[in-house]
Amino acid sequence: MNKKNAGPLTPLSPSLHANAEAIRNRFGGSCDIVVRFFRSDAAPDRELAIIYVSGIVDAETINESVMEPLMSLKLPQHAYVKGGKLLEALRNCVVSIGSIKDVSTLEEALQCLTDGLCVIMADGSPAALIAEVCGGEQRGVTIPQTQTVIRGPQHGFVENIRVNISLIRRIIRSSDLHIQMHKIGRQTHSNVAVLYLHGTADESIVKEVYRRLAAIDIDGVLETGYIEEFIQDETFTLFPTLLNSERPDTVAAALLEGRVAIMVDGTPLVLMAPTTFFTFFQSPEDYYQRFDIASFVRIIRYAAYVVAMLLPALYIAVTTYHQEMLPTTLLISLAAQREGIPFPGLIEALLMEMTFEVLREAGLRMPRAIGPAISIVGALVLGQSAVQAGIVSAGMVIIVSFTAISNFVMPEFNMAATSRIIRFVYMLMAGVFGFFGIFISVLFTLIHLTSLRSFGVPYMSPLAPGPTKQGIWRDVFIRLPWWAIVLRPLDLSLRNPKRRPNGRKPPAQRHSDKP
Known part of the structure; x- marks a missing residue:
């Protein structure tokens, strides 16, 4: 709880029933608040109570480690002082919970209850014991749902x-x-x-x-x-x-x-x-596979990201303003495909891109059993029907399809979503200004990227503002062998920059053929 939001604290009352009633009132008489009054052999002349929120506690722990000891065990004569330190004696000699502490205010007790702890109170004591009994139904550790790898650990975080x-x-x-x-x-x-x-x-x-x-x-x-x-x-x-x-x-x-x-x-x-920007192109599997395979796949990711952002814009610019850049055979083929298309290249591309985005969102929101089938069938049927109806050209369908596939190569969803949005800006600029519009858009994007910071660290580091020491490029565009990656990213760890003492490969043990 933020201290600036906390109001005046209410001390607990020596009356057990007054404290229990205050807790019930603060929760509005909620049905999941359990208040159990009882008497114990540990303190036969004092009434006790245990309070907890059902559903977020482990009932078995409460029964075995709290209720059973309190109701069956007796305190040693030297441990219990009448009218005195009963809660301290219960904590030291009776309750068999590893984590237990004292609270003295109503607000602390309420916070502990909502955190999944149980409150133990005794009549005549203006304080309470808090026992760690968190539990309830929760999802177990399973395979990650959004970041899967072929080689590497197969467990992911949960909601606890x-x-x-x-x-x-x-x-x-x-x-x-x-x-x-x-x-x-x-x-x-x-x-x-x-x-x-x-x-x-x-x-x-x-x-x-x-x-x-x-x-x-x-x-x-x-x-x-x-x-x-x-x-x-x-x-x-x-x-x-x-x-x-x-x-x-x-x-x-x-x-x-x-x-x-x-x-x-x-x-x-x-x-x-x-x-940094380059962190979003690194997958956990890059560090489990061989360095040459990981480097090849990483280069493909960078190329796919450029394709996902620029390919439709380049197609629009070339077919609309710069036809002279195409080979004659290809130009004639594209012109034949576009014969009878009622829309210019920009409108044609926007229609196809928006259609694909709608199909993608529909596939995500529909039930898992039919979502992928709907998105695939919808893309095939709509694409083929649009070409046959003369609304879009076959070349545009190929461009949009390859762009979408390239977008799926990104290991991080939020960076892939960025390329989906920027793509529309590039398409509009290409449709209005041609290659000049694409050049200006890319230039402004690079200027924006170099101006960003993440907790003071340059977003384009180490590419910009530039490397400061040899070796920090070894894990950006390619991944060198682990024995050659000596330095950590220097913008992150200046106090302890080295992962290992040197960049030399450990000598291999040579085995002689002689016995």
Whole structure:
């Protein structure tokens, strides 16, 4: 909870029933609030109560580690002082929960209840015990749904932030992995965790992340997208300046490079900052495959991104203004295809692109069993019918289809969505000004990219403003062997720039044929 939003705190009353009634009233008599009064052999002259929210606690833990010990065990004579430290004695001698603490205000007790903890109260004590009993029905760890790889770990984050943190801890088994928890949201009080590798991450970036999170004032946070829009450097840009992933190995790799990870309870996607433009072209599988294969695939991604943004615009410019650039045979073929087409090239391309975007969105929103079938059949039927009806040319169908396929090559969905939007701008400029319009659009795009920052780190680093040390290009356009990648991205980790001592390959052991 943000301290600036917290009002005056209400201390708990010595009356057990008054405290229970105050909690019931604050929840509006909700049906999932369980209040159980009982007497225990541990304190036969005092009435006790246990309060929790059903559905978000582990009922078995409450029964075995809280209720059963309280109702069956007796305190040693030296542990219980009549009218005195009953709760302390219960905590030390009776309740068998690993994580347990004291609270003294009503607001703290309410917050613990909504976090999935249980509250233990005793009549005559103006305080309460809080026991860790989180549980309930949750989705288990499964294969990532949005970022799949052939070679590599096959587990992804879930909606439980504690499970997600444990997945990172299983990979980075170091005390340098620091994790700080925050509460954001006036109503949701969502748990937001900040993870970084002490000694590797830039301390100024970590402090800036804390500062921007502390400045968030909103009713609720349901997904990392809420956090992303609040803390990103530049709001009015189509290009994402924070990376998100649902793969623990991707987040662990980012932490090892000096980045900061931000987790939000209730979503499997984790934010990573700072990031650069070239990070969105890197897949986790690049670092599990051989370096030559990974480099070849990465170059294909860059080429596909350029095709996805520029190919329809180039086709419009050439067929409308610059026909002399085409070979005569190809020009005659395209002219024959366009004979009888009632629309100019720009309108024809816009119709096909908008149709494909509608089919793509329909395939995503429809049930999974029929969504892919509808999108594929719709594209085939509409494309073939449009050509036969003389509305669009066959060449335009090929251009739009190859553009869409190239867009699917991108490993990050948000960067692929950026190319889909920019493509329309390039098409309009090409339809009005030809190649000159495309050149001006690309120039403005590059100027915009070089002006962006992600937590102070240049977005086009290390390409711009330029390399500062030898070796930082080794993981941008291609990936060199792991033994040759010595330096981390220097804009992220200046304190600990080296991954390994040197860039020499370890000598191979030579085995003699002689016995």
